Amino acid sequence: xxxxxxxxxxxxxxxxxxxxxxxxxxxxxxxxxxxxxxxxxxxxxxxxxxxxxxxxxxxxxxxxxxxxxxxxxxxxxxxxxxxxxxxxxxxxxxxxxxxxxxxxxxxxxxxxxxxxxxxxxxxxxxxxxxxxxxxxxxxxxxxxxxxxxxxxxxxxxxxxxxxxxxxxxxxxxxxxxxxxxxxxxxxxxxxxxxxxxxxxxxxxxxxxxxxxxxxxxxxxxxxxxxxxxxxxxxxxxxxxxxxxxxxxxxxxxxxxxxxxxxxxxxxxxxxxxxxxxxxxxxxxxxxxxxxxxxxxxxxxxxxxxxxxxxxxxxxxxxxxxxxxxxxxxxxxxxxxxx
Numbered sequence: 316x317x318x319x320x321x322x323x324x325x326x327x328x329x330x331x332x333x334x335x336x337x338x339x340x341x342x343x344x345x346x347x348x349x350x351x352x353x354x355x356x357x358x359x360x361x362x363x364x365x366x367x368x369x370x371x372x373x374x375x376x377x378x379x380x381x382x383x384x385x386x387x388x389x390x391x392x393x394x395x396x397x398x399x400x401x402x403x404x405x406x407x408x409x410x411x412x413x414x415x416x417x418x419x420x421x422x423x424x425x426x427x428x429x430x431x432x433x434x435x436x437x438x439x440x441x442x443x444x445x446x447x448x449x450x451x452x453x454x455x456x457x458x459x460x461x462x463x464x465x466x467x468x469x470x471x472x473x474x475x476x477x478x479x480x481x482x483x484x485x486x487x488x489x490x491x492x493x494x495x496x497x498x499x500x501x502x503x504x505x506x507x508x509x510x511x512x513x514x515x516x517x518x519x520x521x522x523x524x525x526x527x528x529x530x531x532x533x534x535x536x537x538x539x540x541x542x543x544x545x546x547x548x549x550x551x552x553x554x555x556x557x558x559x560x561x562x563x564x565x566x567x568x569x570x571x572x573x574x575x576x577x578x579x580x581x582x583x584x585x586x587x588x589x590x591x592x593x594x595x596x597x598x599x600x601x602x603x604x605x606x607x608x609x610x611x612x613x614x615x616x617x618x619x620x621x622x623x624x625x626x627x628x629x630x631x632x633x634x635x636x637x638x639x640x641x642x643x644x645x646x647x648x649x650x651x652x653x
Contacts, residue, residue, distance in 0.1 A: 317343060361446050363405060363437070364398035370440040379524045379533060385426075389433035392417070397434075402441040407454045410434055415458050424461040431457060468638055469593050469601045476589055477598065481553055485585040488565055492595050494550040496602030496620050499595040500524055501540070503573060504532055508560035512551065516543040519621065523572055530572040540621040603631045 317327040328337045340346040418427050435452035481490040500522035509518045535541045606616045617628040
């Protein structure tokens, strides 16, 4: 029932789907239009863009800057594609066709996976908030035939140079990655109390990430990332000792964690002094090569490398196998031409 207010507006309270809602207007016709539009909106459901905004506000503050670098652009692309559609109208076919078009633009497998993951998480939020009855992204496969981006393995000469240049600027850091396989952030987060010389292991429990330029500490990338790595004799002999067990193993002049820009300068200086062009992640793969050549089984290598998925380790081992096969073929061809 409508009633007129002192300011001249008409007020009407109605119950729609069990919820009381008050509408205001200058005429009954205007209020009727507002009620019809509101009811239509309920029937239609919230737009994907509305749900994406809500999910972003809730979820993004919990993510590390590294993860945000992938999630941010992926969510923006998803909103551009589906933003004006009611979430309940989005089907697996919609998402599949979008991924196929996206993949056809030459994006690598990892980027396409991230794109689908972000759509999946957004639609999952829609289900939990009551906007959809099911998640259409859950049924969508990754398009086949996508290229995998691979970092080349360091050459035998580069690995030898890392061994020989431990006394160069930041040479110990490169040497450490080579003989532990730690991720860059994991190595930078280590303190002297993580170096267990009694049991000859390195305790990996945390990682450094950067907010702007400042170092922040978080738990390891995955539960599998929390692990003990064998402290090899060749590395233990090179590592310094400190009475301050809380001091970072790789610290700046103030005994604190490196800021991002400082780390970048140190690494560039190391590359300039050695004449190499390698990354810490390539040295992590060089450690995998050491494990492979030592006959370490892929399951044990998975534990040492901190891979959550055994397939990741097997892919690296396959890459090493193929690389070695190509090197062997080159040597055989050279020998038979003499």
